[in-house]
Amino acid sequence: MSQEVEIVKKYRFEAAHYLPNVPEGHKCRRMHGHSFRFELVLRGPVEPDTGWLIDFGDISKVVKPLIENHLDHYLLNEVEGLENPTSEQISIWLWNRIKPHLSALSEVVVHETCTARCIYRGPGDS
Numbered sequence: 617m618s619q620e621v622e623i624v625k626k627y628r629f630e631a632a633h634y635l636p637n638v639p640e641g642h643k644c645r646r647m648h649g650h651s652f653r654f655e656l657v658l659r660g661p662v663e664p665d666t667g668w669l670i671d672f673g674d675i676s677k678v679v680k681p682l683i684e685n686h687l688d689h690y691l692l693n694e695v696e697g698l699e700n701p702t703s704e705q706i707s708i709w710l711w712n713r714i715k716p717h718l719s720a721l722s723e724v725v726v727h728e729t730c731t732a733r734c735i736y737r738g739p740g741d742s
């Protein structure tokens with residue numbers, strides 16, 4: 617009998633952005649920064665030998681280069697694929713770059729502020 621688990625790993629980065637498509641006068645149109653945080657949820661069976669789903673270190677091997685080379689202390693608007701860097705677009709951007717390496721990825725949660733976050737669970741069926 618396989619035991620299905622869900623593990624969660626949290627990361628953070630500091631970055632600037634502005635939202636080019638919001639109406640003139642909207643505060644998000646001005647350049648500003650956030651202490652972004654995001655969580656990756658991975659779901660799958662516990663491997664009998666190791667006793668875990670995946671080594672947390674193996675998640676970081678995929679994610680840390682993304683953060684260091686593209687996100688942390690960058691202006692997100694200048695990152696390829698993040699020309700309109702809403703939390704939604706950042707979630708999808710992360711999913712598209714992490715999922716091919718970590719097939720157990722089931723959820724990306726991007727926190728833009730303490731009270732606002734976006735959850736992406738991959739492309740829908742429709």
Ligand SMILES: [Zn+2]
Pocket residue numbers: 633644648649650728
């Ligand atoms: Zn913002």
